[in-house]
Amino acid sequence: MAPSDANGIRGVRTVRRTDLVLGxxxxxxxxxxxxxVVRGPAAASTFSVPPAPAPGIDGWESVYKxxxxxxxxxxxxxxxAAMVELQGAGGSEPGEARWLAETTAWPSAxxxxxxAARGFLMRSVPDRFHFDLRGLKSSxxxxxxxxxxxxxxxxxxxxxxxxxxxxxRITLLHDLAGTLIRLHRMGIAVGDLSPKNLLFCTDPRPECxxxxxxxxRVRGASVLPQAETPDWQLPAGEERATAAGDAYxxxxxxxxxxxxxxxxxxxxxxALTSSTLGDLAREGLSADPAARPDLGRWADALGPVIAIASTQATQITNLAAASPTLRFTLGGSKGDQSQQSIAPSGAGANAPLPPWYSPGYTGLPGQPGSGGGGTTTGAPTPPKNAGVIAAAVSAAVLVLIVVIALSNHSSNTPTPSPTTSGSDYSYDPYTTYSDPAPDPVTTSDSPTEDAVxxxxxxxxxxxxxxxTTPDLVSTDCTTGAFEVVKINDDTTDLSSCDGVTDEDEAVSSSADDLVLCLSYQNSGGDAFHASQGDCVYGQSGTGSEWDVESCETGNFKVLATYRGTTDSSKCKGWPNYDEYRYxxxxxxxxxxxxxCLSMNYPDAAGDATQNxxxxxxxxxxxxxFTNTGSCSTSNVYVTGRTNTYDDPSFCGNDGATxxxxxxxxNLAYTVCWAWR
Structure with a gap:
């Protein structure tokens, strides 16, 4: 592979189409x-992330779109080319190229x-994100x-x-939230976020x-005009491929x-699983992008739910062995209806379902459609005689209904009048399965290990x-979890954790006579644990990470930190208050x-007021400009101020900075001054 002379792609990894042998x-x-890709030039048939081969990255099979x-x-x-460069040497921060390769099928050349550009190479989808689709047969x-x-x-x-x-399901959402947060930090919006282009696995762990x-959309640029999957569109008029759109x-x-x-x-x-998640979803579907919770809030809320969500998995694994139940309603006069259920017995109980009932065929309600994304595969079509079979089944059911209806009347029962009689019934052609008996519950006399x-x-x-009665569930150090930052032995006094760096919660165990000092893991950066006087910075957009850093021009100084509230009105009384982060x-x-934050302006003019x-x-x-605290030691005074940047005309004949x-x-300024 060598740099190309094609317009717009010079200098990035390129492959000639004629050098590829496709499978x-x-x-x-x-x-x-x-x-x-069966064969190609060096490093074209296997996926590679520069600058050097790395176990688990290089050697993956390449595919070509x-x-x-x-x-x-x-x-x-x-x-x-910019997408390819993002995964190339120097195109991203250390570790980001590897992460992109492990998490996405990102363009590599x-x-x-x-x-002229005709397509691109990307890594193949890892095998764990495939499964064996079952139909009427066992595989x-x-x-x-x-x-x-x-x-x-x-x-x-x-x-x-x-x-x-x-x-x-909860863990998959938590993993996806973390992925989107990191993509957004890199300036990447997914845009067409839909189930067609999102894969999952549950083994060895749930991930996307x-x-x-x-x-x-990468840093404002798109390879092709943005499109959306039907039923997954943003509210009318909203800009596509933004962080707020991904949150929706x-x-x-x-x-x-x-x-x-x-x-x-x-x-x-x-909401039945978690009222908090239900509330977030209602906010997240707002037509106002600014009203939607960012992905950090989702990650914070999803984390704790993982430990309490049900682990009961779907168990039906063989359609041919499942017994269908036909449901219908027998109708007499209006308002006098009874529902009955007939389950086939004997030989009929094991009769195969009509082919179009199998999830392997299109036409079944909810069946994933064919085509769509470039790497999806379509489902087979129904048999050509499906309509004939359906008609036969319907006729058989009708005969069955008539037999049952006749059996419920004696030979001298009068025939109902046309206005109140008839075979008014509804037929549900979809199969209902019974869950298999659960595994027997086993108990153990061994005590549960004391997590504290x-x-x-x-x-x-x-x-x-x-x-005082902790119930700790071990987990990875991820958003929503608590990390043990200090252990105080020989005490149950929770206040012994006061003053411990980044401590948010303390739990004690009288049986073990100790206290654990815990720090909450938040996805929004370490500014979550910032103290008064620290300096912090982050982007103003949703889902952005804020971190503590050295104080310098352009970042923010923490005027005050409040715990247990997000009421920004508490900040208004602080001198030089400019911004808040909650x-x-x-x-x-x-x-x-x-x-409560104050912008670190380059000098005292940034906070100066008129006169x-x-x-x-x-x-x-x-x-x-310096504020000496006294006009007697000053040589100028402020004659005006505007939030418009670089507007000396606002100052007329006075000086301007x-x-x-x-x-x-919104925190920009032009300050006018005159000599005293």
Missing amino acids: DQLGRGGQGTVHR EYRPEVLPDLDPAAL VVEESG GERRLANFEYLLNDDAYIGGVGLQVSDRD FLIDCDAM KFALLAVRLFARSQTTSDPSAL AQASVGDCFYDEGTS YPIDSDSSLDVLL ECLEKGGTDTHPT WWENSDYP
Whole structure:
């Protein structure tokens, strides 16, 4: 591979189309086709992340997406090259290239033909994000495990061979929230976030993998015009491919994942699992982007729910062995209806279902559609005689109903009048399965290990108990967990943790005579634990990370820190107050944090008010202003002030000085001054 002369892609990793030997077609969509790469130039047939080979990264099989000729006029080759460069040497922060390769099918090289971009190489999808689709037989074809399969009822999910619990669902959402947060920090918006381009696995742990990455928006640029999946569109008129848009579609995914639905926007089912998550979903589906919770709030709320969510997984794994139940309603006069259920018995109980009932065929309600993303595969179509079979089944049911109706009347029962009689019934053609008997519950006389006694500094837990009766559940040190930062032995005094750095909560055990000092793990950066006088900084957008850093011009000084509240009105009385940052913790409002902030301006002019006296120093082109506290020791005074940057005309004949932090244009100024 060598730099290309093609317009917009010079200097990035490129491969000539003629140097590739392609294998099987893996998928086909509206934009193009995806093929396995059998052979190519060095490092083209296997995926590589520079600058050097790394275990678990290099050696992955490459696949090639080739755009259709009709979409090439709309292709932005420079945007595609920028995506490749983001994973190249120097294109991202240390570790980000590896993370992108492990989490997404990110473009790794531009493929050119006759000097123009024709497509790109990317890594193949890891095997753990596939599953064997089951139909009427005990095994089936290998499929990509995209989220569409999870947006169906449990009978369907179990029937296709998947075992997914509510804890898996919560953990998948938590993992996806973390992925989106990191992408947003890198300037990447997914845009078309939908179940078609989102894969999952539950073994060895629940996690997500993103495909169709060339549809993402990177630092404001898109390879092709932004598009949206039907039923996954943003509110009318909203800009596509933004962090706020991703937050909206994340809320929609959370709602549908627990409703087992492809189309609903009702968060009731999610609220049954967690009222906090239900509230977040309602806010997240707001038509106002500014009103939606960012992904950090979602991550904070999802973390604690993992430990308490049900681990009961879908169990149906063989459609052929499941006994269908036909449901219908017998109708007499209006308002006098009875519902009956007839379950086939004897030989009929094991009769195979009609082919179109199998989740392996399209046409079943909720079945993931074929096509879509470039790496998805379609489902087989129903048999051509499906309509004939359906008619036969309907006729058989009708005969059965007539027989039952006649058996309920004696031979001298009068015939109902036409106005009140008839075979008014409804027939549900979908299969209902009975869950298998649960495994017998086993008990043990061995006591549960005391998590408090066994804890070490650096361990992380979810705390489902109280300060004096802790119920710690061991977990990774992730958002929503508590990390042990200090252990105080020979005491149960919770105040012994007062003053411990980053301590948010303390729990004690009288049996073990010790106290654990715990620090809450927040996704919003270490500014969550900032103290008065610290300096912090982060972007103003939703989901941004704020960190403590050395005080310098352009960042913020913490005027005050409030715990257990997010009421920003508390900041208004502080001198030089400019901005606030709050961290609402939905699972426990006592952990809420509010930071009152003051911009670190380059000099005293930044906070000066009209008629305030200052001492001017420096030069005419680079002046400095100091507040001496007294007009007698000052040589200028402020004659005016505007929040408009670089506006000396506002000052007329007076002197002017101006400054701006481009991330916070609302805090810019032009200050006018005159000699005393």
